[in-house]
Amino acid sequence: MIEKEKLEAYWKENQKLTAITLAIWFIVSFGAAIMVNALNNISIIGFPLGYYMGAQGSLIVFVLLIANYAKKMNRIDKKYGVEEEE
Amino acid sequence: MAEKKDAFTQNLGKIYGIYTGVFIAFVIALGIAEQMGLQPKYIGWIFMAVTIAVYAAIGIMSRTTKISEYYVAGRRVPAFFNGMATGSDWMSAASFIGMAGTIYTFGYDGLAYVMGWTGGYVLLAVFLAPYLRKFGQYTIPDFLGTRYGGNVARTIGIIAAIIVSFTYLIAQVTGVGIITSRFLGISFNVGVFVGLAGILACSMLGGMRAVTWTQVAQYIILIIAYLVPVTVMSYKTTGVPIPQIMYGQVLQKIDAKEKEIIASPKEQEVRDLWKKRAGDLDAKIKALPASLDEEKKSLEARLAALPADAPSKDREAIQKAIKDLPKTPEEAKEKWTEAKKAAADNAKTPKPYIQPFARIDMKNMLALTFCLMVGTAGLPHILMRYYTVPSVKEARSSVAWSLFFIFLLYFTAPAYAAFARNEVLTNVIGQAVATLPGWVSSWAKVGLVSVKDMNGDGILQFGELLLKPDAIVLATPEIAGLPYVIAGLVAAGGLAAALSTADGLLLTISNALSHDLYYKIINPKASILRRLTISRTLLVITAAIAAYVATYKLTIIVELVAWAFSLAAASFFPALVMGIWSKRANKTGAVAGMIVGLGITLFYMIGSRFFGLNWWGIKTVSSGIFGIPLGFITIWIVSRLTAEPSKDMQEFVESVRYPKGAVKAEGSLE
Numbered sequence: 001m002i003e004k005e006k007l008e009a010y011w012k013e014n015q016k017l018t019a020i021t022l023a024i025w026f027i028v029s030f031g032a033a034i035m036v037n038a039l040n041n042i043s044i045i046g047f048p049l050g051y052y053m054g055a056q057g058s059l060i061v062f063v064l065l066i067a068n069y070a071k072k073m074n075r076i077d078k079k080y081g082v083e084e085e086e
Numbered sequence: 087m088a089e090k091k092d093a094f095t096q097n098l099g100k101i102y103g104i105y106t107g108v109f110i111a112f113v114i115a116l117g118i119a120e121q122m123g124l125q126p127k128y129i130g131w132i133f134m135a136v137t138i139a140v141y142a143a144i145g146i147m148s149r150t151t152k153i154s155e156y157y158v159a160g161r162r163v164p165a166f167f168n169g170m171a172t173g174s175d176w177m178s179a180a181s182f183i184g185m186a187g188t189i190y191t192f193g194y195d196g197l198a199y200v201m202g203w204t205g206g207y208v209l210l211a212v213f214l215a216p217y218l219r220k221f222g223q224y225t226i227p228d229f230l231g232t233r234y235g236g237n238v239a240r241t242i243g244i245i246a247a248i249i250v251s252f253t254y255l256i257a258q259v260t261g262v263g264i265i266t267s268r269f270l271g272i273s274f275n276v277g278v279f280v281g282l283a284g285i286l287a288c289s290m291l292g293g294m295r296a297v298t299w300t301q302v303a304q305y306i307i308l309i310i311a312y313l314v315p316v317t318v319m320s321y322k323t324t325g326v327p328i329p330q331i332m333y334g335q336v337l338q339k340i341d342a343k344e345k346e347i348i349a350s351p352k353e354q355e356v357r358d359l360w361k362k363r364a365g366d367l368d369a370k371i372k373a374l375p376a377s378l379d380e381e382k383k384s385l386e387a388r389l390a391a392l393p394a395d396a397p398s399k400d401r402e403a404i405q406k407a408i409k410d411l412p413k414t415p416e417e418a419k420e421k422w423t424e425a426k427k428a429a430a431d432n433a434k435t436p437k438p439y440i441q442p443f444a445r446i447d448m449k450n451m452l453a454l455t456f457c458l459m460v461g462t463a464g465l466p467h468i469l470m471r472y473y474t475v476p477s478v479k480e481a482r483s484s485v486a487w488s489l490f491f492i493f494l495l496y497f498t499a500p501a502y503a504a505f506a507r508n509e510v511l512t513n514v515i516g517q518a519v520a521t522l523p524g525w526v527s528s529w530a531k532v533g534l535v536s537v538k539d540m541n542g543d544g545i546l547q548f549g550e551l552l553l554k555p556d557a558i559v560l561a562t563p564e565i566a567g568l569p570y571v572i573a574g575l576v577a578a579g580g581l582a583a584a585l586s587t588a589d590g591l592l593l594t595i596s597n598a599l600s601h602d603l604y605y606k607i608i609n610p611k612a613s614i615l616r617r618l619t620i621s622r623t624l625l626v627i628t629a630a631i632a633a634y635v636a637t638y639k640l641t642i643i644v645e646l647v648a649w650a651f652s653l654a655a656a657s658f659f660p661a662l663v664m665g666i667w668s669k670r671a672n673k674t675g676a677v678a679g680m681i682v683g684l685g686i687t688l689f690y691m692i693g694s695r696f697f698g699l700n701w702w703g704i705k706t707v708s709s710g711i712f713g714i715p716l717g718f719i720t721i722w723i724v725s726r727l728t729a730e731p732s733k734d735m736q737e738f739v740e741s742v743r744y745p746k747g748a749v750k751a752e753g754s755l756e
Contacts, residue, residue, distance in 0.1 A: 011743055018212045025208045029201050029459075030452055036194070036442040046334025051440045054197035055500040056330065059204050063489050066211040070482035073216070077479070082744035084477050 010080040014073065021069050028058040098167060106306050112136065113310075117571040126570040130269035133578040137307060138280075141585065142287035144300045149291035153614050156293030156621070157224040157597060158473045161749065163298055165480040169487025171298045172471045174305035174586035176203075176462075176492055178254070179261025180647060182308060182583035185496070187555030189503035193437070195446040196503075200496050202455040202651075204489060206462025209659075211485040214463060215472040217666045217742050219481035222749035224473065225594075226466040226658065227602040233665040234673040235735070237607050242680045246657040247466045247598045251591045252632065253646040258588035259285075259636040262581060264556070268532050269577045275637045281585065282633045289589045290625050293618075297589045298474060304582035305491060311579020312495050312502070315563045315572050319505040322566070329501040336504045337440055343511040344438055347548045352541065356549035359540040360433035367426040375415035382411055432549055446705075453708035460714055461651025464659035466598075467590040478745035506562040514565060515548050522546065525564035529557055592632075596624040648707045649691055656683035656713025664721045666743070669736045675725030683717025 032039060032053035039050035047055075077083035116129055154160050163171065181203065189196035221229055227247060231240030262281030267274045288300040320329035323336060347353050370377040389404045412418035443451060462468070471488075472481045514522075519539045529535035534557035540550050553561075560580060563573040600621035605612050612620075661680050664671040690709040693699030704711055731739075 007740060007744065014743075021208065021212055025205060029205050029455065033201075033442075033452060033455065034448070040440075040442070045331060047337065048440060050442065051194055051197075051337070052334075054194060054201055056497045058201050059493050059497050062204050062208050063486065063493050065208055066486040066489055067483075069211055070479075070486050073482055074479055077745055080744075082746045084479060084745045 129574040133574040138284045145288035145296040148296035159295040163474040165484035170305040171301035172488035173491030175590040178587035179584040186502040187558035202458025206459040207489040209463035255591040257647045261584035304586040308579040308582040333501040333504040364429035453711040457710035460655035464654035467594040652710030655710040656687040660717035675721040678724040679721030682720040683713040687713030
């Protein structure tokens with residue numbers, strides 16, 4: 001059995017990482033779509049930035065976000081000693 | 087154990103590496119054969135026959151009689167390969183065939199699908215996948231049943247899983263029918279049943295285990311098939327074979343071309359003619375039922391007035407027109423209203439391709455994106471895949487791999503759309519109508535392309551070429567004049583996409599019935615053999631029903647698929663997330679939440695689609711925007727008003743939250 005306090009601290013840290021992940025998720029998708037007209041004035045490798053965010057930018061961020069989440073969570077598991085037994 | 091596992095994993099890489107190499111060699115060999123005079127017809131046949139045979143072979147080799155192999159592939163699928171399998175499980179006929187076409191048609195606004203169908207994986211990664219793996223059972227209703235206790239939550243889960251998966255399944259079977267009928271030249275109905283045999287061969291003997299390994303094989307084919315034509319087009323148009331970067335330039339070209347089209351007097355003439363036609367149809371609809379009789383009489387008069395020596399072609403055309411007339415005034419109203427809408431659309435001045443919110447307003451685009459995201463994270467056939475990895479850790483990285491493999495196709499789709507649009511605008515528009523290439527008539531036969539010389543000038547105007555979104559991916563290789571082997575490859579890819587998704591869905595439905603309904607509710611003492619037999623029988627029955635429904639070619643199916651996301655989003659997502667993230671959520675709350683979420687969503691769907699219901703201008707397709715938050719709120723409030731879950735249950739919730747002690751991979755490693 002793992003101690004209650006330890007688990008609570010583990011869960012808190014998880015929640016924080018989740019919140020940050022979701023904030024970035026929201027900004028690059030919905031945020032960029034709301035701002036699309038302003039972003040379209042900026043050009044990136046031949047694309048208007050607003051269009052680019054919808055077509056590629058947000059997707060790249062999503063992949064990185066999930067990879068980062070997996071890496072960080074595995075580290076947090078170890079920190080609190082709740083990782084899986086080999 | 088660890089050593090053995092490594093050997094298994096390494097072998098997987100080798101096996102699929104060789105497989106990929108052989109497939110590429112096979113495509114090149116066919117390409118050479120084409121240059122030497124192999125007919126396109128045979129190329130289509132060879133592609134279909136060889137790929138289906140490969141899937142069936144994998145399916146038969148992976149047969150199993152073990153429960154954990156059958157339901158969760160023994161929980162031994164490495165994160166990387168589960169990512170690939172999830173990729174092809176996820177990418178359906180709609181993604182492969184339809185998405186680039188949607189972007190082609192809707193421009194920026196179509197990107198709601200690109201963002202929605204990828205962004206959902208972020209929700210899946212942080213809210214659900216690792217916890218479901220820790221829970222470690224077989225199905226999604228399993229989780230609802232265990233977490234909320236009793237059979238009510240499980241039963242609602244079963245019903246929702248079946249509604250969502252079945253509509254989606256019919257669409258896949260329809261996709262198979264379109265592809266096989268076009269490329270094999272067989273009838274749609276025969277094509278549907280050919281595809282059905284392919285689907286069953288993969289899933290029946292080996293369940294999840296067989297489906298997983300065929301899905302990996304299908305992913306490899308579908309991604310090659312998607313990337314090749316667009317890379318070739320990029321090279322042809324820009325000299326650089328990296329379409330994802332180069333289409334920035336193409337977008338500018340498209341913009342310039344579109345300005346010409348908007349200004350051209352010939353195009354304006356065509357648009358005016360469409361407008362007139364829309365007006366005529368409107369008058370005809372208003373004059374129903376008399377106008378239907380008149381229409382028939384005038385056609386018959388024309389037939390009678392034909393001189394005896396008139397070409398038989400003319401006679402047949404009129405006879406066909408009479409035969410195709412709507413049978414009843416109701417049918418006429420429906421058909422003509424649709425035609426009127428199409429004509430009115432064609433009459434509009436085209437809006438620039440990348441202009442935001444030109445076709446869908448901002449509110450609806452955001453709502454649609456949100457529903458697709460949450461729906462993605464609520465689809466049972468996808469969630470189920472995260473039971474098959476060996477550990478919680480692998481479940482987390484597997485979501486990353488899944489999205490990476492999906493991303494490869496999705497970030498190419500807008501490029502595909504742009505190159506296709508550029509090709510049409512530059513090389514197709516302005517040609518003589520009489521000498522259009524062969525693809526026009528062959529795609530017209532399946533109803534995806536039509537050409538009408540509205541102003542009779544013999545030249546094809548933009549407003550005279552109608553491409554259905556579904557034609558873009560499949561027809562572009564031919565439109566761009568690429569070798570037929572590429573068209574065949576794309577068809578094989580589309581088939582792989584449709585088959586792989588169909589397999590996952592079929593398994594979800596038959597598992598919900600055999601495992602959740604039969605074993606968990608009706609007969610918990612059933613033997614393993616009996617459970618497997620029932621599951622296999624249900625697979626065949628479900629597939630046959632889906633194929634039968636698909637042969638009716640109901641136009642509503644395409645809509646239903648989009649609805650499936652809203653339904654999954656509003657029924658599963660809140661109950662699953664609250665089950666993990668709130669210890670206070672209880673059975674009454676979850677049941678109420680699922681009913682309210684599903685109920686409100688269905689109510690708005692049916693109300694807005696058929697009875698003119700309109701809440702803040704939200705379109706039917708985004709109905710989940712009401713159901714999702716209401717589902718969450720209901721679970722929260724009702725749970726708080728009723729007794730809190732037992733201590734055991736709260737401990738169970740806690741145990742789901744950390745990885746330690748997760749169920750291990752099962753079974754021997756063969």
